[in-house]
Amino acid sequence: MKLVCISFAISVTISSLLIIISTLFSKKTILDREKSSPFECGLDPKNTSRVPFSIRFFLIAIVFLIFDIEISILLPLSIISSTIPPMVWILTGSAFLAVVTLGLYYEWAESTLEWIT
Numbered sequence: 001m002k003l004v005c006i007s008f009a010i011s012v013t014i015s016s017l018l019i020i021i022s023t024l025f026s027k028k029t030i031l032d033r034e035k036s037s038p039f040e041c042g043l044d045p046k047n048t049s050r051v052p053f054s055i056r057f058f059l060i061a062i063v064f065l066i067f068d069i070e071i072s073i074l075l076p077l078s079i080i081s082s083t084i085p086p087m088v089w090i091l092t093g094s095a096f097l098a099v100v101t102l103g104l105y106y107e108w109a110e111s112t113l114e115w116i117t
Contacts, residue, residue: 059112070100
């Protein structure tokens, strides 16, 4: 327990020192025109910021997020395989994959995944 407390104190000390040093030596420019501008991509800030957004790009991003979350849901199934019968987690994983695959097929059938119309 004493070793844990010492390790914690050392890590807090090192972190605090790094924060203090970076704050002291950082170059701060408050009146910099580039940094006070709401745009960071080099566009002229005099134009309107309400640019039409491609709904197809948004749907592709949603599909990516769904499959990314699917992986994070399916990976723990192998860890809990020793606590529940294998047939239960295989059926659960298969059902989840079937639902996601049906959703992907629906997106494909609606031509949402095509960029060129």
